[in-house]
Amino acid sequence: MATMVVEQTESPSALTDVVRRAQGGDVAxxxxxxxxxxxxxxxxxxxxxxxxxxxxxxxxxxxxRAWERLKSFEGKSAFSTWLHRLAVNVVLGEKxxxxxRIGKIFSTDDLEQYDAPARRSDPGDAMDLERAIATLPxxxxxxxxxxxxxxxxxxxxxxxxxxxxxxxxxxxxRARRLLREAxxx
Amino acid sequence: MSHEExxxxxxxxxxxxxxxxERAEVEAHLHECGACREEAAALTALLAEAAALPRxxxxxRDLWAGIEARISPAAATQPAGEDDFKVIPFRPRxxxxxxxxxxxxxxxxxxxxxxxxxxxxxxxxxxxxxxAATLPQVVAAPPAxxxxxxxxxxxxxxxxxxxxxxxxxxxxxxxRRAQLAPETVRTLEANLAIIDQAIRESRAALAADPDSRxxxxxxxxxxxxxxxxxxxAVEL
Amino acid sequence: MFAAGAAAVLLAAPAAAQGRIDERRxxxxxxxxxxxxxxGSVRVVGWDxxxxxxxxxxxxxxxxxxxxxxxxxxxxxxxxxxxxxGNRRRVEVQGTDLExxxxxxxxxDVHTVSAEVEVRRVEGEVEAHSVSGGVAVTGSPRAVxxxxxxxxxxxDARTGSVRASSVSGEVSVAGTVGGRVEAQSVSGGVxxxxxxxxxxxxxxxxxxxxxxxxxRAEVQTVSGDIxxxxxxxxxxLRSVSGSVVLRGDVGRGGVEIESHSGDVExxxxxxxxxxxxxxTFSGGLENDFAGARITRASRREYRVVLGGGDARVRVTTxxxxxKLSGR
Numbered sequence: 001m002a003t004m005v006v007e008q009t010e011s012p013s014a015l016t017d018v019v020r021r022a023q024g025g026d027v028a029x030x031x032x033x034x035x036x037x038x039x040x041x042x043x044x045x046x047x048x049x050x051x052x053x054x055x056x057x058x059x060x061x062x063x064x065r066a067w068e069r070l071k072s073f074e075g076k077s078a079f080s081t082w083l084h085r086l087a088v089n090v091v092l093g094e095k096x097x098x099x100x101r102i103g104k105i106f107s108t109d110d111l112e113q114y115d116a117p118a119r120r121s122d123p124g125d126a127m128d129l130e131r132a133i134a135t136l137p138x139x140x141x142x143x144x145x146x147x148x149x150x151x152x153x154x155x156x157x158x159x160x161x162x163x164x165x166x167x168x169x170x171x172x173x174r175a176r177r178l179l180r181e182a183x184x185x
Numbered sequence: 186m187s188h189e190e191x192x193x194x195x196x197x198x199x200x201x202x203x204x205x206x207e208r209a210e211v212e213a214h215l216h217e218c219g220a221c222r223e224e225a226a227a228l229t230a231l232l233a234e235a236a237a238l239p240r241x242x243x244x245x246r247d248l249w250a251g252i253e254a255r256i257s258p259a260a261a262t263q264p265a266g267e268d269d270f271k272v273i274p275f276r277p278r279x280x281x282x283x284x285x286x287x288x289x290x291x292x293x294x295x296x297x298x299x300x301x302x303x304x305x306x307x308x309x310x311x312x313x314x315x316x317a318a319t320l321p322q323v324v325a326a327p328p329a330x331x332x333x334x335x336x337x338x339x340x341x342x343x344x345x346x347x348x349x350x351x352x353x354x355x356x357x358x359x360x361r362r363a364q365l366a367p368e369t370v371r372t373l374e375a376n377l378a379i380i381d382q383a384i385r386e387s388r389a390a391l392a393a394d395p396d397s398r399x400x401x402x403x404x405x406x407x408x409x410x411x412x413x414x415x416x417x418a419v420e421l
Numbered sequence: 422m423f424a425a426g427a428a429a430v431l432l433a434a435p436a437a438a439q440g441r442i443d444e445r446r447x448x449x450x451x452x453x454x455x456x457x458x459x460x461g462s463v464r465v466v467g468w469d470x471x472x473x474x475x476x477x478x479x480x481x482x483x484x485x486x487x488x489x490x491x492x493x494x495x496x497x498x499x500x501x502x503x504x505x506x507g508n509r510r511r512v513e514v515q516g517t518d519l520e521x522x523x524x525x526x527x528x529x530d531v532h533t534v535s536a537e538v539e540v541r542r543v544e545g546e547v548e549a550h551s552v553s554g555g556v557a558v559t560g561s562p563r564a565v566x567x568x569x570x571x572x573x574x575x576x577d578a579r580t581g582s583v584r585a586s587s588v589s590g591e592v593s594v595a596g597t598v599g600g601r602v603e604a605q606s607v608s609g610g611v612x613x614x615x616x617x618x619x620x621x622x623x624x625x626x627x628x629x630x631x632x633x634x635x636x637r638a639e640v641q642t643v644s645g646d647i648x649x650x651x652x653x654x655x656x657x658l659r660s661v662s663g664s665v666v667l668r669g670d671v672g673r674g675g676v677e678i679e680s681h682s683g684d685v686e687x688x689x690x691x692x693x694x695x696x697x698x699x700x701t702f703s704g705g706l707e708n709d710f711a712g713a714r715i716t717r718a719s720r721r722e723y724r725v726v727l728g729g730g731d732a733r734v735r736v737t738t739x740x741x742x743x744k745l746s747g748r
Contacts, residue, residue, distance in 0.1 A: 027253065034249060039241025046242055053345045056244055057352060060251045067256040129234050147200070148235040154202070173196050176231060185227055366571070369588055372608045376625045376643040379662050383681040387739055390702055399700050399721055403739050406679055410661055414625060414643055417605070421588060 015075035023070045030070075034063055037080055041087045047145045048091045050134035058094060062087045088146065092160055132182040136175055143168055144175035186210040191221050199228040246342060251349075337395035340405065347408040354415035365421060373418050380411045442519065444475040444488045446495060451545070453494040453528040454521070459501060460535045461516025467525030467542035467560065473497070474522040480515030494530075497521055529562075537572070555590070564600075573609075583615070591627075601636075610645075620656075628663075637674060646683070649676075664741075667734075668748070671695045675733035680741045687734065691747045694728035699736040699743055709746040 021029035041062050046055035066083055073082050133141060133149075142161070146152040147168075152160075158168045186194075191214040197203045198211045215222050362370060387404040394400060448454075450471050456463050461480055475488055475497055484500045499517045516536060523529060528545040531538050537554045540547050540562070547562040555572040558565050561579040568574065573590040576583050582600035585592050590609045594602050598617035605611075610628040613620050619636040622629050626644045631651075638656035640647050646663045649656065653672030657679075658665050664683040667676060670690040678685055687697065689710065699706060700722050708715060714726040725745060736743055 027256065030256070031249060031253070034252065038248070039243050042244045042248075043240060043242040046244075052245070053348050054352075056246070056248055056345065057349050059244060060248050060255070063248075063252045064255045067252075129231075129238065144235070148232055149238055151236075169196065176196065176228060179231060180227060183231075185230070366589070369607055372589075372626050376661075379644050383661050383739065387681070387702075390739070397721075399737070400702060403679075403681070403702065403737065406659070406737075407661060407681055410641065410643065410659065413623070413641065417623060417625075418607075421607070 015073075016079070019070075019073065019075070019079050022067075023073070030063075030067060033066075033079065033083075037083050040080065041083060044084060044087050044145070044150060045091055047130075047133060047149060048088070048142050049094075050136075050141065058087075058091055061094070062090045065090055084150075088150075088152075088160060092142065129179070129183065132179050135182060136178055140171045140175035140178060143171040144179070147172055148176075186214045188214065188218060188221065191215070191218070192224070195221065195225055195228060199225060199232055245345070335395035336398045336401040337391050340391075340401045343405065344408070347405075347412060350412050351408075351415060354412065354419055357419045358415060361419060361421075369421065373414075376414065377411070380407060380414065383407045384411070440479050442475055442477045442479055442486050442517075444473075444486060444497075446473045446488050447471060448473050448495050448524065448527075450524045450526050451528075453530055453545075454523045455491075455494050455496045455530040455532070456519065456521055457496070457498040457532050458517055458519055458536045459499065459533065460514070461499075462518045462537045462539070462554075463531050463533055464520045464539045465529050465531060465541070465543060466520065466522055467527070467544060468522050469525060470522075471524050472522070473524075475519060476522075477517065477519040480517040482514035483517050486517070486519070576615075583617075671732035671734055673732060675735070677735045679737045681739045682741050683738070684742045684744065685736050685738060686744045686746070687736075688746050688748045689727065692728065693732075693747075694730060695726075695732040695734050696730040697723075697725040697727065697734045697736060697745065699723045699725065699738075701736075701738045701741070701743065703740045704738040705742045707742065707744045709744070711747055713745060 018029045018032050022033055042055060042059045045058040045062065046052060049055055049058060066086055073079065133144065136144060143157055146157045147154065154165045154168045158165045161168065191211050194203060194207060194211050198208065203211065215225060384404065384407050387400060387407055391397060391400040391404055448471060454473060456465060473488065473495055475486060479486060482502065484502055487498050487500055489496055497519070499519065501514050523543065525542060525544045527543065529540055529543050529547050531540065531549040533551045533554050535553045536551065538549045538551050538556045540549055540558045542560040543562050545562065546564045547558050548566045549556045549558060551569045551572050553571045554569060556567045556569050557575045558567055559577050564581045565576050565578060566584045567576055568586050569590050570588045571590055572587065574585045574587045574592045576585050577595040579597045580599070583594050583598050584603045585594055586605035587609045588607045592604050592606050592609055593612040594604055595614045598615045600617070601619045601621065602613055602615055602617045604613060604622045605624065606627040607625045608627050611622050611624055613622060613631045617636045620631050620638045622631060622640045624642045624645045628646045629640050629642055630648045631638045631640060638649055640649065640656070641659045642663045643660070644662045645660065647658050647660055648666040648668065649658060650668040652669055654667060654669050654676055655672040655674035657677045659679045660683045661681045662683050664686070665678050665680050666686045666688065667678070668688045670693045689695070702721060706723050708725065710727060716724045718724050
């Protein structure tokens with residue numbers, strides 16, 4: 001997992017035939033790239049935003065963005081690595097603008113409130129890690145997901161978030177502590 | 186190295202991010218301190234578990250159609266500017282998905298929370314405050330067999346679609362707000378509030394009576410109205 | 422669209438401020454005449470000559486009126502000084518009043534910002550857009566498309582089809598329409614009294630009144646009230662909080678009504694032969710229709726048979742009440 005941190009200096013063979021065709025505007029080739037990478041992109045979106053519906057949206061945004069920027073992919077890393085990085089940027093970018101957008105003009109659905117009772121887990125119902133991650137505060141969650149699940153380094157995460165490495169480390173510490181509490185360890 | 190200093194560095198230590206010198210010092214302390222050893226072991230276990238999480242998760246439905254609509258060469262070649270909003274994809278949503286859909290949904294399990302329920306759908310909205318409120322919401326098929334979900338549970342994929350359509354349209358509308366007359370914006374706002382109220386009411390009723398097809402239809406219908414109204418609003 | 426940048430090839434002699442306009446061009450009987458005028462008024466009237474005749478008064482500050490051929494269309498354009506461009510000086514331009522006579526079989530296309538638009542006696546297709554000006558179309562055009570943002574849109578014509586919309590202005594469609602009528606508004610009221618093959622109306626908060634002699638009516642509003650009046654009514658009416666009133670009798674195609682919290686009133690002719698199937702979550706049913714036979718199909722479903730019970734009326738409300746009466 002941690003290997004993906006490294007900017008893999010693969011030979012330009014990362015510019016596979018499929019990628020090249022997609023770069024040339026071949027939608028079918030791009031669909032193939034989508035199929036190959038969908039689950040990974042969705043997973044990182046889902047874990048970062050902890051909202052299944054939102055994650056679907058973000059996943060679509062990621063692929064649309066990928067299509068638009070496909071030409072800038074030079075094959076210096078694996079396509080999946082490039083795409084993954086793009087996904088993280090899309091999700092983090094979305095989070096930054098979200099604060100501005102929410103409640104800006106139109107009311108958002110308050111659907112959640114009706115699910116509150118259903119959402120509360122039974123006491124004694126052991127929580128698994130996936131769900132526990134979703135309960136983390138957003139900042140701690142994204143640092144944990146990026147660092148401990150996806151294997152990015154603090155320096156990169158700090159850059160992505162536009163914060164200091166120290167802040168990033170503090171968030172990771174907090175995330176790990178909260179997770180252990182949630183998991184009862 | 187003191188106990189306090191070690192605690193400070195444990196996070197980096199378990200991640201393997203300490204420079205050689207500090208790492209040796211931490212290890213020296215770990216030899217002496219049972220509490221720190223326990224702490225380090227717990228952290229390592231957590232990390233191992235995190236690293237073992239599946240790298241991919243299949244979304245509950247395929248997302249290609251929505252992507253394809255937005256990347257078609259025709260859309261890509263649209264000139265930027267005022268017409269931008271028109272390239273935002275929108276596909277008509279089915280008002281009610283047939284029950285077969287449910288079976289398909291059951292096949293693409295997103296998340297199985299260590300329980301006997303086979304079909305669970307993770308669609309937890311994130312709210313910033315309070316751990317209780319941020320628990321991922323698991324809309325589960327009814328506690329019956331997976332084959333006979335409630336009308337409400339069966340509606341939830343369609344609802345996700347509606348919400349996505351609404352979010353897309355809402356974003357477009359937000360972006361275009363400045364181009365609309367303030368009076369029009371007020372009218373739209375007031376009416377979206379009316380619709381949201383209707384959604385809340387229908388949804389609360391349905392939550393209390395999840396088997397009701399009528400209520401499901403009503404909810405579906407209000408969502409429909411919202412999508413259509415937004416669709417119209419973005420074309421103003 | 423209103424930019425005056427392009428050099429005019431065939432243009433009128435520069436008219437003096439507030440001068441009289443009098444321009445003539447020979448033109449084929451068919452094809453398109455396009456008229457652009459920012460402010461003031463535009464009246465287009467069809468006649469039986471193969472000639473376009475532009476008359477009127479040029480507004481103070483406006484430069485001229487040009488009449489020229491552009492890609493096969495005859496374009497009539499009021500040219501204003503390019504104030505927004507080089508010189509920052511704000512130039513006051515008064516509205517120009519134009520009357521344009523066109524061969525009556527021409528297709529007419531009018532674009533204005535605040536100018537009022539009137540189109541009469543044109544038999545080709547008519548398309549008229551204004552931002553804040555009103556739009557009125559009469560006569561017997563092949564088809565009408567009329568649009569304004571805040572102005573009133575009125576169509577009273579014998580025509581093939583009508584699409585009329587306004588954001589905050591009222592929209593009304595009268596006359597006889599061979600095909601369909603489509604009308605849209607956000608806050609303005611919509612009234613369709615034209616006989617037609619079918620009517621489709623969408624509004625957000627505007628009231629919708631449709632009294633159609635024939636055809637199926639599809640109406641959707643959020644908070645606007647809906648009233649459908651006539652004989653042999655057919656269609657689908659949906660509202661969230663607006664009320665829905667059905668007045669008349671029901672045709673074979675039946676009527677479907679959905680409302681969340683708005684009340685639904687069925688004021689049906691005593692001779693009506695229909696079955697009303699009603700589903701409500703918390704709304705009530707009030708019956709004043711003498712001889713109605715009511716059964717409760719389930720906890721939330723009622724069935725009301727009127728006369729022979731032939732036509733079908735389906736009513737669904739969440740909390741809105743349903744009132745049934747004979748008239």
